[in-house]
Amino acid sequence: MIDLKDFPENTSQLIEWIKQYYQNITSYPVKSQVKPKEIYNQLPEKAPQDSESFEAIMADFEKIILPGITHWQHPNFHAYFPANTSFESILGEILTASLGIQGMIWETSPAATELEEKIMEWLRDSLGLPSQFQGVIQDSASSATLVAILTAREIKTNFESNENGVPPNLRVYCSSQVHSSVEKGVKIAGIGRKNLVKIAVNEKMQLKAADLEKAIQEDINNGFNPCCVVAAVGTTGTLAIDPIKEIAEICRKYKIWLHIDAAYAGSALILPEYRWMIEGIEKADSFVFNPHKWLFTNFDCSAYFIKNSKSLIKTFDILPEYLKTGSRGLVNDYRDWQVSLGRRFRALKLWFVIRSFGIKGLQQQLRNHIQLSKELANTVDQHPDFELIMPPFLNMFCFRWRPSGFPEVEELNSMNKDLMDNLNKSGEIYLTHTKVNGQLVLRFVIGQTYVKKEHLDNAWAMILKEAEKLKVKS
Incomplete structure (x- = not known):
């Protein structure tokens, strides 16, 4: 059991882990690659009866828990809508947890x-x-x-x-x-x-x-x-x-x-x-x-x-x-x-964010995401094998892969689902889909706090590479 004299050292180790996590976040698969029950089956049948050390707990966190995490803060997470955070928010949440x-x-x-x-x-x-x-x-x-x-x-x-x-x-x-x-x-x-x-x-x-x-x-x-x-x-x-x-x-x-x-x-x-x-x-x-x-x-x-x-x-x-x-x-x-x-005490982390960014800083971040979305959507639209289904609005657009010679909606739906599934299985990127007038389309959301243009360029390259593989197989 951790007592007050050990707490500073454990806290320092944890903060260092968080720092390393964000520095190396792109080394993790965006979407967890584990199979159902893979995490569950690695956990003990019974709760521990005796105290375990912080080091042992953290070792199991990295060995067992981390592989089962889908990394929502990864710059190649473009699925759903983001649940983003920031260093400011993390600090506010630490204080919230401390006050309890x-x-x-x-x-x-x-x-x-x-x-x-x-x-x-x-x-x-x-x-x-x-x-x-x-x-x-x-x-x-x-x-x-x-x-x-x-x-x-x-x-x-x-x-x-x-x-x-x-x-x-x-x-x-x-x-x-x-x-x-x-x-x-x-x-x-x-x-x-x-x-x-x-x-x-x-x-x-x-x-x-x-x-x-x-x-x-x-x-x-x-x-x-x-x-x-x-x-x-x-x-x-x-x-x-x-x-x-x-x-x-x-x-x-x-x-x-x-x-x-x-x-x-x-x-x-x-x-x-x-x-x-x-x-x-x-x-x-x-x-x-x-x-x-x-x-x-x-x-x-x-x-x-x-x-x-x-x-x-x-x-x-x-x-x-x-x-x-x-x-x-x-x-x-x-x-x-x-x-x-x-x-x-949810207001504390929001207070940290607003004060640290300032309204102008928040505006700048959002406008940057919107601009990045417009630029990538334009790139997609110019490619002969892809088409925009919903034009960029805010920081999202919807598109689909449509190579020549595949005019049928159901066939295109199947191909786009295969494209999305293969990309997600790679661990390099995470996308989700929706349907517009019966067409299965891929949603691309750019909302991660620390996403940069280089991440989007890499994401588009991955999409093209996987599409080419599927095209050859077809």
């Missing part, structure tokens, strides 16, 4: 509550959100969306669902491209999956506002009670931007809660040139984005903003005797702003 607080209410650590309140105001203003929005840090956008749906449910039922159960006629609306967390949210909220209405999208993969209003009108005529609309600012598949202004007008007309899921793309709102994405935001009820995706703050850190915090608190407020304090009503008790009681 449970910040459920103001009394349990006033600094945790008040720093979070101020940080959320900084973010709100830096993103160009309306001043009446108040913010709270959730663990993920999935939790924030659930919170929004639950609040919308309570408002629509005059706060009777928490008391008497959920009526069977509530409806929630989103586009066919929206994140799966919406579907999970309506299930957990008791509204039911069958009451989630998915609206068709246009050629830009954006929700069709006219179809939304038509669906709402039909539901009202059939005895349903429209409760909530979830609009996307940056869908997971293609980064499509739903028409917020039009949707907001419809929601206001029918008195429906509007929640905006900007989990990934929301970070770009610190760039004034992208504020058009949320035109009409002043008429929305809630908004979420994840600093842990593209604002260099490690997971978990999701910024949730709400226009009327009183309705949120009324939805989640339960006051047992052991939580009654003299400060109640004078401060924010953020346990009333979320599903769980317990709270990590």
